[in-house]
Amino acid sequence: MPNPHEYPATSPAEEPQPSQRTSGALDPSADGRHRSAELADEMAEPGSANEDGAGQGSRPTRPLFRPVGAPIRVRKDQPRTAHEMTAAAEVVEAVEAVEQALLRRLARLWTTVFINREFTLLWWGQAISSVGDYVWDTALVLWIADRLARNQSWAPLAISGVIIAAAAPQIIVGPLAGVFVDRWDKRRTLVVSTALQGVFAFLLIPPVLGLHLPWAGSAHLPIFWELGVIYADVALITICSQFAIPAQLALIRDIAPDDKEDQAQEMTQALQGLAVVIGPPLAAALVFGVGIGWALLVNALSFAVSFIAVNAIRAPRSVRSVREGERGHFLQELLDGVRYVLGHTVLRTILISEALTWLGFGALQTLGYFFITENLHAPPSMYGWFGAVFGVGAIVGGLLVTFVGQKFGLERILCVALVTSGVFVIFMSHVTSFSLALVAAFFFGVSATAILVTAGPLAIDATERQFIGRVMAVLNPAGRMAAFVSVVLTGALVSTVLAGFHATVLGIHFGPIDTLFTGTGLLAVAGGVYAWRTFASAPSPQGKPEPATPEQRA
Numbered sequence: 001m002p003n004p005h006e007y008p009a010t011s012p013a014e015e016p017q018p019s020q021r022t023s024g025a026l027d028p029s030a031d032g033r034h035r036s037a038e039l040a041d042e043m044a045e046p047g048s049a050n051e052d053g054a055g056q057g058s059r060p061t062r063p064l065f066r067p068v069g070a071p072i073r074v075r076k077d078q079p080r081t082a083h084e085m086t087a088a089a090e091v092v093e094a095v096e097a098v099e100q101a102l103l104r105r106l107a108r109l110w111t112t113v114f115i116n117r118e119f120t121l122l123w124w125g126q127a128i129s130s131v132g133d134y135v136w137d138t139a140l141v142l143w144i145a146d147r148l149a150r151n152q153s154w155a156p157l158a159i160s161g162v163i164i165a166a167a168a169p170q171i172i173v174g175p176l177a178g179v180f181v182d183r184w185d186k187r188r189t190l191v192v193s194t195a196l197q198g199v200f201a202f203l204l205i206p207p208v209l210g211l212h213l214p215w216a217g218s219a220h221l222p223i224f225w226e227l228g229v230i231y232a233d234v235a236l237i238t239i240c241s242q243f244a245i246p247a248q249l250a251l252i253r254d255i256a257p258d259d260k261e262d263q264a265q266e267m268t269q270a271l272q273g274l275a276v277v278i279g280p281p282l283a284a285a286l287v288f289g290v291g292i293g294w295a296l297l298v299n300a301l302s303f304a305v306s307f308i309a310v311n312a313i314r315a316p317r318s319v320r321s322v323r324e325g326e327r328g329h330f331l332q333e334l335l336d337g338v339r340y341v342l343g344h345t346v347l348r349t350i351l352i353s354e355a356l357t358w359l360g361f362g363a364l365q366t367l368g369y370f371f372i373t374e375n376l377h378a379p380p381s382m383y384g385w386f387g388a389v390f391g392v393g394a395i396v397g398g399l400l401v402t403f404v405g406q407k408f409g410l411e412r413i414l415c416v417a418l419v420t421s422g423v424f425v426i427f428m429s430h431v432t433s434f435s436l437a438l439v440a441a442f443f444f445g446v447s448a449t450a451i452l453v454t455a456g457p458l459a460i461d462a463t464e465r466q467f468i469g470r471v472m473a474v475l476n477p478a479g480r481m482a483a484f485v486s487v488v489l490t491g492a493l494v495s496t497v498l499a500g501f502h503a504t505v506l507g508i509h510f511g512p513i514d515t516l517f518t519g520t521g522l523l524a525v526a527g528g529v530y531a532w533r534t535f536a537s538a539p540s541p542q543g544k545p546e547p548a549t550p551e552q553r554a
Contacts, residue, residue: 118255118313119264125309126248127271129194132302134279135286136201137162138384139295140230142287143208145369146380148223153495158227160366160491165234167487169242170480177242178473179333182466186251187315193244194310197237198303201296204233209293246472249456253465254315263402265457276391276445284384337470346411346462347471349534350455351478353418356527357451358479362486363520364425367494371513376434389438393445400446401453411535414454418528421447422521429517430508490516 140162149155181189207229248268256264286295341347372378372386401413421444428440463471498512510518 115256115260115264118315119252121309121313122248122251122255123267123271125194125306126268127274128309129302129306130271130275131278131282132201132299134275134387135283135295135302136299138280138283138387139287139292139299140234141369142284142380142383143292144227144230146287147292148227156366156370156491156494159369160487161227161231162234163362163365163487164484165231166238167480167484169235169238171477171484173239174242174477174480175334175337175470175473177239178246178337178469178471179330181243181246181250181469181473182333184247184318186247186254186318187310187313189247190244190251190310191307193240193247194303194307197240197244198300198307200233200236200240201300201303204230205293205296205300208296209291242473242476245476246469249460249472250318250465250468251313251315253460253468254318255313261460265460267402268456274391274395276394277388278391280384280387280391282384284381288381333470334473337467337474340463340467341471341474344462345534346458347475349531350414350459351475353414353527353531354451354455354475354479355482356530357418357421357482357524359482359486359520359523362483363490363516365483366487366490367513367516370494371429371517372434372437375511375513376432376437378434382434386438386441390441390445390448393442394449396442397446397449398453401450410454410458411531413450414458415528415532415535417447417450417454418531419525420528421451422524422526422528424521425524426518426521429514429521486520 141159144158144162145155149158152158207226249265252264252268253261282298283295286292286298341351368386369380369383372383373380397417401410404413424440424444424447428437428444431437431440459471459475460468493516494512498515501510501512501515503510503515
């Protein structure tokens, strides 16, 4: 009896059809698998038949499909010719050359943008810390407005408390800190300040979350006590920042080459735009998604990253206002800084312009949440996206100043930015569409960041190194004092005098919030007009100040 797994010898005319040839391969027996492998070997070998298929030694033609169970064989490529190998080597060399050129360009771009290793560490450390700051600021506002003081008439005052807690140390401690920053080593001052900020940021987490502490029991507090703890923590972190900010600005002049100082200052100011883009949306997602605790943790960890980066900086010896072995005179040094600012055209103009601007913009910090939820009727979660759009505009504003600042002049850009920022705030205050409000917020971000990016380098360029701390101790507190007054008045007016206020002027509706926003915009316009007239009448706005240094007087 013939074996069903064996094929009989056949002539080419009697060659079995493909279906017949593969039938044995479908047999699960060992013989069937063996025959399938043999058949695959036969099909893999080149046939010896003529083109018409006749001849004694002809082999079966390859089937359309591989038999089931037959191994897959891959035929090896034939050896390349010398010409092919040469062409392949040329292609590889060309690709490597392009890659090396691209890497060199990227390295050159990185060096151009970030100047050197020390500035790169400082910039990235401060960028991450700034993102944490905006996450922290936005999260606290959302937490108080939407959870602690929800549907309460005193909610605007509660949010004003956060801003007051941040502004008061700048007004009181800022001038004092500037004197000591000018005396101390700048890098060491920044390292210690950043470390303390991280510690205070971590300490806020247990009372806000009501965590159980082994040594103190439950940290859950009543609402007003919890608000008090938040305000105290904000104040402590802000006190540390009064030492960190002027130390950072002075450190930039120590680690950046002279021809790169303006670029370094502009990049440092522009990173705030990046922080505004990332911080508010991230805070809203964390607060409404996983809870306030994660937002506070992000802020604390950002200080830890900044501490590591700043501690790795290798900076030269800082210029100090008091020589080694000499005893400083605090009051005299403080008054020297005030006279230095008032005696300089650029610094004095920046002081007055920023005071007028902050006097108006303080209201935006207090009423931004209520403008979105009440005037625009948007959900609270959109508060973060509103800030993100502002941040995108801030990035655009920083880039514009970087590329056109030297062409048009920083003084002219500062004046135009002050006026346009006020105009966009006035426009935004009277729109009822969330989309139009986002457009206005974008252009307001462009203008507001242009103010910061131009005012900072103008002030630093006009200031001698031993006065940087005290100049910042005059400019920053003056602006914060204006913001402080604005916050107090805004919170009090909306909660009392303007509560329920409605009026129509020339067909334009005015409520409590849009009325105050209109006033803030007009103040910014006034600041721009003042700066324009002052710079236009000054023969040399970037000249060095006349007041003598303490060393010169000695």
